Amino acid sequence: MEGVAVLRQLVGQIQELWELYGSFSLDHPHLNPRWYILDLDNNSVEDDFCGLIMGEKSEYLNMVQANKSPPCKRSRREKNRERSLVSSSTQMEQQIWKEFPEDLFEAVIARLPIATFFRFRSVCRKWNYLLTSNSFSQHFAEVPRVHPWFYTITHEDVNSGAMYDPSMGKWHHPSIPFLPAKMIILPVASAGGLVCFLDIGHRNFYICNPLTDSFKELPPRSVRVWSRVAVGMILNGNTASSGYKIVWLGCNGDHEIYDSVQNSWTRPGIVPPSIKLPLSLNFRSQTVSIGTTLYFMRAEPDGILSYDVATGVWKQFIIPSPLHLTDHTLAEHKGQVMLVGLLSKNAATCVCVWELQKMTLLWKEVDRMPNIWCLEFYGKHVRMTCLGNRGLLMLSLRSKRMNRLITYDMSNKQWEKVPDCMLPRGRKRQWIGCGTAFDPCPTAMA
Structure with missing residues (x-):
């Protein structure tokens, strides 16, 4: 009731x-x-x-809403009328896209994520040729890019590379068919979306855009060098279309400059007598470029050797390294020279970041890896490989039973773990042997 x-x-x-x-x-x-x-x-x-x-x-x-009558069966005439309306609207859409402004179309495509250009090129010939047009290059240059990509070579597969996109957190495995298949080619420098490769025998240089397979083998050098060399690369302007220069430097002071505009090597001179030879270069460190100046790291004595490609001026800076430092390398952030390395004492190991003070020429610690992450390295013999450009670093930390990939953003001092690098259809994690950071640019031509 x-x-x-x-x-x-x-x-x-x-x-x-x-x-x-x-x-x-x-x-x-x-x-x-x-x-x-x-x-x-x-x-x-x-x-x-x-x-x-x-x-x-x-x-x-x-509450009950209004009754709805059951759907009635449509006649054949109504169905045909609906199909004709759909076909006419489809033709209208095709006509609209046909009359879509070309410059506006290029502006939209230039703002797509970089990873979409892998599929973009396979749509049609027109879209593939679009990447080489000057107007599209101008639109693409107007879009700011936040982070570089990383081109790496793994220990398990030295004949092919793996690229990491930090914005999407995804690995890509491109195939560069023009690189020599029977020779080990290592990435040594980059600028403007182009990556410079050097064969393991230090004989031949190659330039390639990993996104578009634009490839060129550089002419032979005038000086035959069979020992290891340090390599740096800079742009003549703001983009690779203005040309680029490549500098190699040997421990005995020999060096040459390649100019892409002239497509030739030149010997600008000798190292000043004030710089003691041999140079004892630290080949584990990457060469850093700031403007037209290249910075090489020396081991004995500890310090930095700089070379201004525009003026041809060499400078030497004696800078003592922090105590208990191993596997250190140079980096760059907002025009400042940085130092990244492993700080090991007793059984503890930690990754630290320093900034070079211009007034005192001393390294000042600015950040270090969180302690909870460093506990994983306790009591282990850890080795580190560091790749970095434009304030973003990739660290490969490995020991006998450990393999970790970490990125470090210098702008916000943020540490992030990187997904394991695995070959397509593979399950084994790859160890990063070497590599370089590069600015992804589908319009850069070798």
Whole structure:
């Protein structure tokens, strides 16, 4: 009986509402739906403008909206008419895209994520040729890019590279068919979206854009050097279209400069007598470029050797390294020379970052890896490989039973773990042997 009392109360409230708003349907007859009311006293249903419906097994009531007539079967004439409308709209869309402004189309494509250009080139020939147009290059140069990519060579597969996109957190495995298949080619420098490769015998240089397979083998050098060399690369302007220069430097002071505009090597001179030979270069450190100046790291004595490619001026800076430092390398952030390395003492190991103070020519520590991450290295013989450019670093930390990949953003001092690098259809994690950071640019031509 309690349920019946509740129903009667609801019916009374609905009738009060109908008395207040019932005139609405008279003013708007097209909004007048058909409702039903349940008479609880006579157990009958009356056809009216407002009502209630009660489920067979439920004690609760729900408001019922207007009845909808069952869908009727459409005639063949109506179906054909609908198909003709769809085909006409499709033709209209094709006509609109055909008349879409070309410059606006290029501006939209230039703002797509870099990874989409792998699929973009395979759509049609027009889209593939679009990457080489001057107007598209201008649109692409106007879009700011946040982070560089990393081109790496793994220990397990030295004949092919792996690229990491930090913005998407994804690995790519490109195939560069023009690189010599029977020779180990290592990435040694980069600038403007181009990566410089050097064969393991230090004989031949190659330039390639890993995104588009634009490839060129550089002419032979005038000086035959069979020992290891340090390599740096800079742009003549803001983009690779203005040309680029490559500098190699040997421990005995020999060096040459390649100019892409002239497509030739030149010997600008000799190292000043104030710089003691041999140079004892630290080949584990990458060469850093700031403007037109290249910075090489020396081991004995500890310090930096700089070379201004535009003026041909050499400078030497004796800078003592921090104590207990191993596997250190130079880096760059907002025009400042940085130092990254492993700080090992007793059984503890930690990754630290220093900044070079211009006034005192000393290294000042600015950050270090969180302690909870460093606990994993405790008591282990850890080795590190560091790749970095434009304030973003990739660290490969490995020991006998450990392999970790970490990125470090110098702008916000943020450490992030990188997904394991695995070959397509493979399960084994790859160890990063060497590599370089590069600015992804599909318009850069070797």
